[in-house]
Amino acid sequence: MALKKMFHRLTASVDELDTEDLKEFCSRFPQATPIAEINPREPVIAVGEITSLRIVPRKDKTRWLEASISDGTGTLVAMWTGRRRIAGVKPGQRLLVQGRCSPTGPGGRMMMYNPIYELL
Amino acid sequence: MKVAIAGAGNVGAYIAQDLVTAGHDVLVIEESADLVARLRPTLDVNWFTGDACEVTTLQQAGLADADVVVAATGEDQVNLVVSLLAKQEFAVPRVVARVNHPKNHWLFNETWGVDVSVSTPHLLTALVEEAVSVGSLVRLLPFEGGEATLIEVTLADDSPAADRSIADLDVPRDATIVAVVRSGHVVVPRGDTVVQAGDEVLALVTPDSEDRVKAILVGG
Numbered sequence: 001m002a003l004k005k006m007f008h009r010l011t012a013s014v015d016e017l018d019t020e021d022l023k024e025f026c027s028r029f030p031q032a033t034p035i036a037e038i039n040p041r042e043p044v045i046a047v048g049e050i051t052s053l054r055i056v057p058r059k060d061k062t063r064w065l066e067a068s069i070s071d072g073t074g075t076l077v078a079m080w081t082g083r084r085r086i087a088g089v090k091p092g093q094r095l096l097v098q099g100r101c102s103p104t105g106p107g108g109r110m111m112m113y114n115p116i117y118e119l120l
Numbered sequence: 121m122k123v124a125i126a127g128a129g130n131v132g133a134y135i136a137q138d139l140v141t142a143g144h145d146v147l148v149i150e151e152s153a154d155l156v157a158r159l160r161p162t163l164d165v166n167w168f169t170g171d172a173c174e175v176t177t178l179q180q181a182g183l184a185d186a187d188v189v190v191a192a193t194g195e196d197q198v199n200l201v202v203s204l205l206a207k208q209e210f211a212v213p214r215v216v217a218r219v220n221h222p223k224n225h226w227l228f229n230e231t232w233g234v235d236v237s238v239s240t241p242h243l244l245t246a247l248v249e250e251a252v253s254v255g256s257l258v259r260l261l262p263f264e265g266g267e268a269t270l271i272e273v274t275l276a277d278d279s280p281a282a283d284r285s286i287a288d289l290d291v292p293r294d295a296t297i298v299a300v301v302r303s304g305h306v307v308v309p310r311g312d313t314v315v316q317a318g319d320e321v322l323a324l325v326t327p328d329s330e331d332r333v334k335a336i337l338v339g340g
Contacts, residue, residue, distance in 0.1 A: 041184055041211045059266065060229055081208075081231060100184075102211035113208040 022049055023072035025094065035074035038101050038110055045098045047071060047120070053091050055084055065089065068109075069097065076101060076110040078117070094120040121145065124186040124212075126172035126202045127193030128155055131218060135192060136165050149181050173201045175209055183210045191217040191234075196224045200232050207233025255279060257334045260322075268324055270298070273337040277317045280339045287311035289336050295329035298322050 009017065025047075026032060032047040048071035056064040056079075063084040069076050078097055080086060089095070099115035121144050125132050128150035139146050146165040149172045150156050156169050170177035172193070183189065189206040191199035199217045206212040217232075219225050219239035228237035249258045255276025262269050275282055281289055286297055286309050300307040301320035307313060315321060325333050 058230070060231060062231060100209065100211045102213060104211075104213065111211075113211070 019072045022070070026071040029096065032071075032096065035069070035071045035076050035110065037073070038076065040103050040110070041100055043098075043100055045096060046076060047094070047096045048076070049094045050089065050091050051075065053089070069095070074110075076112060078112050078115050080114055088119045089117070096120060121187045122147070122185060123188045123190065124149065124181065124183055124206075125190045125192055126198070127191070128152075128159055129192070129194050131194075132190070132192040133159060133163060135190060136163060140165055147181060147186065149177065173198060173205070175205055178202075178205055178210065183212065186210070186212055188212070188214045188216065191215070193218070194220055196220050196227070200227060200234075203228075203233040205233075255338060257330075257338055263324075266327070268326055269330065271323050271325055271330070271333070273321050273323070273334075275315060275317050275319050275321060275337065278339065279317060279337060280335075281315055281321075281337050282317040283314060285312050285314050289315075291323075291336060292329040292332045295323060295325040295333050298324050 026034070029047045032045050035046055035048060038044050038046065046069070048069040050067045051070045052068045054066040056066050058064060062082050065080040065083045065086060067078045067089060069078055096118040097112060097115035098117070099112040101110040101112050103109070104111045123139050123144050124147045125136050126149050128136070128148050132148060132150070136146050136148050140163075147168060148163075148165050149168045149170060151169070151171050153169050156167050160167055168177070168181040170181065172178065183206060189202065189212045191202040191206075193199055193202070196219065199220075203215045203217045206215050214235050215233050216236045216238065217228050217234045219228055219237050222239055222241045225237065225239050225242065228234045246258060246260055254274045255278075256273070258272045260270045260272050291297060297309045299322045300309050300313060300315055301322070302316070302318075321337055323333055323337070
């Protein structure tokens with residue numbers, strides 16, 4: 001069994017291993033719901049890693065901070081309105097977010113506005 | 121569809137009545153218990169008495185499963201707060217807000233959670249313009265927070281577009297002619313449709329292409 005596991009770690013792609021690590025990390029939080037299983041518009045807690053960060057320029061000259069958060073099962077989008085940066089919120093950061101999602105993000109992804117967040 | 125309306129004033133009550141008649145599931149949130157008691161016998165909707173600016177009220181009222189929220193109170197500040205809470209706390213897919221004072225219209229945007237703002241004076245201006253104008257461009261309805269606008273032009277006799285086919289007009293890529301209304305009939309526009317003076321041309325334009333479309337249809 002150990003040999004099989006070692007073989008897997010040697011042959012699997014880096015992406016695959018990263019995803020497994022991330023999934024393992026996220027499963028340590030029992031209060032969190034896997035992103036793929038989030039129901040729209042219910043209060044929810046999710047854990048994941050910021051895969052990309054975008055500052056969205058808006059017509060009214062404000063800037064919104066958009067973070068794509070992935071936990072290996074899916075991706076959700078956290079949007080902080082009127083913020084251009086938040087200390088600690090950077091690509092690769094693992095965090096816990098709490099709020100309500102709606103499937104209105106880019107490509108129908110779950111979108112959470114101004115979630116309560118906790119850096120991990 | 122489940123619609124929640126904040127404010128049971130003349131506007132709110134009227135919208136509620138209309139939507140119930142149309143077969144929607146309507147919830148009205150109103151602060152004044154007297155008003156609720158007075159309207160309840162005549163208006164067959166779900167009532168909730170409470171301050172719509174309170175998250176707890178909205179939670180109890182069941183905003184979490186509303187498809188549309190209409191902020192229809194007579195106070196702009198209340199409408200803004202209701203819109204913001206509906207969008208950010210309850211992730212309501214569509215938020216419609218009433219603008220009471222035209223000077224506040226600029227505030228009613230996505231930042232405050234408003235998807236569609238309705239301002240009576242602005243609507244009236246657009247309709248009056250539409251009724252009296254031949255040969256000028258009238259903005260009827262903004263979409264996507266102003267990224268696209270439905271415009272209308274009634275072609276004057278000296279319009280550069282008169283008696284030309286639509287393919288010939290060379291409309292910019294980010295604009296489209298959506299309909300031509302000719303003596304009460306809607307003509308679906310195709311490349312070979314020839315527009316005439318007196319036709320009402322409806323077009324969807326972006327802020328960038330609006331001037332170009334205006335030049336094509338109105339001239340000058």
